[in-house]
Amino acid sequence: MFQMLQKVGQFSGLPIEDLRLHLRVFLDVCDSLRQQGVPEDALKLKLFPYSLAWLNALPSGTVASWNELCQRFLLRYNPSNMNAKLRNDITSFRQSEDDTLYEA
Template sequence: MRNSPPANLEPYDPEIERTYKHRRRRQKRRSQSVGTASMADIPDNHEREQRERIEVNRDNQVPPPPPPDLDENKAIMEFEVPDLNKQTSDIAPPTINAGHFEIKSVIIQMLNAAGQFGGLLSEDSHLHLKTFLEVCDSFVIPGIPSEAIQIKMFPFSLRDKAQKWLNNLPTGSVTS
């Protein structure tokens, strides 16, 4: 049953403070009448019923699955830190015949000056692509196809939501 609550949940009590005070007074009276018995030694009917429900649920429950194989010597923080050695780009690297290929910082600055695309509704993606291609076509590296330059520079033209979108693509999915 999808919407039915588990059997061990208590019904909603809109006046929980009042109920708590009432139970507390009742336990205090019981402990005074018994003498030296403490409140923890005398559970009320509610607590007894709850313990019985827990026992029944323990008998009916399937044991939890074993934990995944974890390195016992790792700190908790190390599980959240990404392994940079295992990360690969979502952009498939183009085949380049030249031995040396470098994108100058001036070109990246030109992309920033032309405007990065952030993925907002108010931004024009077609205008961004047109501007991006104009910047990429404004310089030529001998022996390097223009498509290889565009693929390498495209991540520098994105920011915010668009950058997150690019990072969430499967590895090697962008080929042209």
Template sequence: KVNGVTDDALRLYLFPHSLTHHATAWFDCLPRNSINTFEQMAKMFLGKYFPRSMVTKLRNEITNFRQRPDESLFEA
């Protein structure tokens, strides 16, 4: 706590300043006072922009990545 402001409140205050374009528009459309904690904000944001299906797909791509002996890492 700094000057009576909790870390959670500070994160909630700063979060919108880290957004751009579509994410800013999404944030601006959220009902006022609908989010009370940074954890709520993080879950909503990740649910919107990084749904579980996307995370699973990316994880599988990383796990199954293979570089052939005849190709550079850049080409792989």
């Protein structure tokens, strides 16, 4: 299980990371690990912290359900906020006088 999650990698929220792709791949891994008698949400809740760098810092018992975890994740990494920040960074780009274009 952990080898499959290692292939997914940890999501740390960098602008180059795709939030939706991370979730989709994580859910695919979970679907392939289903076990008889183990609720789907329980498996996801147990494994998801291994795919997130920030979640390990939360105090134990902070998140009670899979839906709550998803909400926290999406609020933290809201793609529209990230896109707006990236767009703002690009449109407000200025090259310093002492920087070459390559350095800028």
